[in-house]
Amino acid sequence: MNQNIYLDNAATTRTRQEVVDAMLPYFTEYYGNPSSVYEFASPSKQAVAKAREIIAGTIGAKPQEIYFTGGGSESDNWALKATADAYKAKGNHIITSKIEHHAILHTCQYLEHHGFEVTYLDVDEYGMVKLEELRAAIRPTTILISIMFANNEIGTIQPVKEIGQIAKEHGILFHADAVQAYGHLPIQVDELNIDMMSASGHKINGPKGIGFLYIRTGVKIRSFIHGGAQERKRRAGTENVPGIVGLGRAAELAAATLKQRAAYESGLRDYLIGRVMEEIPYTRLNGHPANRLPNNANFAFRFIEGESLLIMLDGKGICGSSGSACTSGSLDPSHVLLAIGLPHEIAHGSLRLTLSEENTKEELDYVVESMKAIVERLRNMSPLYEDFMKHNR
Numbered sequence: 001m002n003q004n005i006y007l008d009n010a011a012t013t014r015t016r017q018e019v020v021d022a023m024l025p026y027f028t029e030y031y032g033n034p035s036s037v038y039e040f041a042s043p044s045k046q047a048v049a050k051a052r053e054i055i056a057g058t059i060g061a062k063p064q065e066i067y068f069t070g071g072g073s074e075s076d077n078w079a080l081k082a083t084a085d086a087y088k089a090k091g092n093h094i095i096t097s098k099i100e101h102h103a104i105l106h107t108c109q110y111l112e113h114h115g116f117e118v119t120y121l122d123v124d125e126y127g128m129v130k131l132e133e134l135r136a137a138i139r140p141t142t143i144l145i146s147i148m149f150a151n152n153e154i155g156t157i158q159p160v161k162e163i164g165q166i167a168k169e170h171g172i173l174f175h176a177d178a179v180q181a182y183g184h185l186p187i188q189v190d191e192l193n194i195d196m197m198s199a200s201g202h203k204i205n206g207p208k209g210i211g212f213l214y215i216r217t218g219v220k221i222r223s224f225i226h227g228g229a230q231e232r233k234r235r236a237g238t239e240n241v242p243g244i245v246g247l248g249r250a251a252e253l254a255a256a257t258l259k260q261r262a263a264y265e266s267g268l269r270d271y272l273i274g275r276v277m278e279e280i281p282y283t284r285l286n287g288h289p290a291n292r293l294p295n296n297a298n299f300a301f302r303f304i305e306g307e308s309l310l311i312m313l314d315g316k317g318i319c320g321s322s323g324s325a326c327t328s329g330s331l332d333p334s335h336v337l338l339a340i341g342l343p344h345e346i347a348h349g350s351l352r353l354t355l356s357e358e359n360t361k362e363e364l365d366y367v368v369e370s371m372k373a374i375v376e377r378l379r380n381m382s383p384l385y386e387d388f389m390k391h392n393r
């Protein structure tokens with residue numbers, strides 16, 4: 001079997017051909033530095049302005065509230081570190097959740113080493129932040145609430161509007177890591193009371209290494225990269241013009257196709273979930289049954305290792321992702337799966353499949369048939385399973 005069925009769109013996505021086409025002239029033809037004064041530089045300057053306008057339009061922001069960055073991780077680092085610095089006279093307390101991306105969690109740990117206090121909120125079994133716990137965690141010294149819009153592993157969508165409302169009532173800034181949500185869910189920053197928001201190009205069929213941070217007018221924020229006067233003196237460095245053009249085009253296409261893509265992908269997702277839950281016994285759906293990203297499915301299969309499943313799926317030409325932090329070489333189960341209360345051995349048997357509009361029902365049929373065979377084979381090699389079957393016959 002030599003087919004490649006790509007079901008890891010939460011890790012990264014294919015860059016659309018239209019996006020690449022839009023970018024190319026800015027490498028070879030319009031390569032002027034946007035900061036230069038001569039006429040030759042004006043196409044690149046204009047292209048950056050246009051991308052900023054397009055992106056602002058997709059979230060109901062003003063163009064001057066969009067700051068280009070080197071991606072989602074940089075946006076997250078910037079939002080947290082710069083807010084901590086700018087508001088430290090007001091307080092030193094930050095609230096986040098236990099299921100954030102490492103770009104948030106590791107930045108919070110860094111800030112803890114520098115005198116800040118961080119509350120990591122628990123989530124329920126579906127991965128939802130509990131609003132009463134959020135309210136209870138607020139202190140007079142709380143300066144920032146940073147909660148992700150939607151989770152990258154289990155797909156759960158947070159009650160963002162309510163969180164924004166609580167932050168607003170208490171005069172606390174609200175940052176949302178929307179890297180998985182932007183371009184996939186409708187987002188209007190005013191309606192949701194979002195003060196800062198991170199997004200990334202390569203999660204929306206755009207290029208890698210480019211993203212943006214939305215910063216509401218009036219939020220005090222320090223520069224993150226010091227140097228030249230780019231990005232209203234807040235993020236120095238010659239603009240990644242092709243990347244910015246690509247991000248703008250990807251954002252435009254994502255907004256234009258959002259509704260039909262979400263409908264198509266959630267239909268496929270529900271078909272996949274339905275078949276897996278029905279046809280593979282001792283399986284759990286991780287994440288919220290309804291409030292989840294249109295393209296996310298995450299399963300825990302008892303008695304097997306997600307890593308083995310992943311490798312055998314790879315042998316069938318299927319790309320997925322497991323519930324372990326395997327990228328770092330460790331086999332610890334993911335912090336997200338532990339936070340929703342999965343015991344280690346069940347978390348270890350987890351598999352994430354994230355779809356795109358390019359996937360088809362026929363592909364998913366092949367994936368389900370492959371999974372059924374592989375899960376059965378792995379279980380038949382498992383002493384735990386043998387033991388379980390003996391006692392549950």
Ligand SMILES: *Cc1c(COP(=O)(O)O)cnc(C)c1O
Pocket residue numbers: 010070071072073074076101103148150151152177178179180200201202203209211
């Ligand atoms: C991918 C991801 C990031 C990091 O974005 P990069 O552009 O890869 O740095 C941050 N947060 C979430 C939720 C993500 O899924």
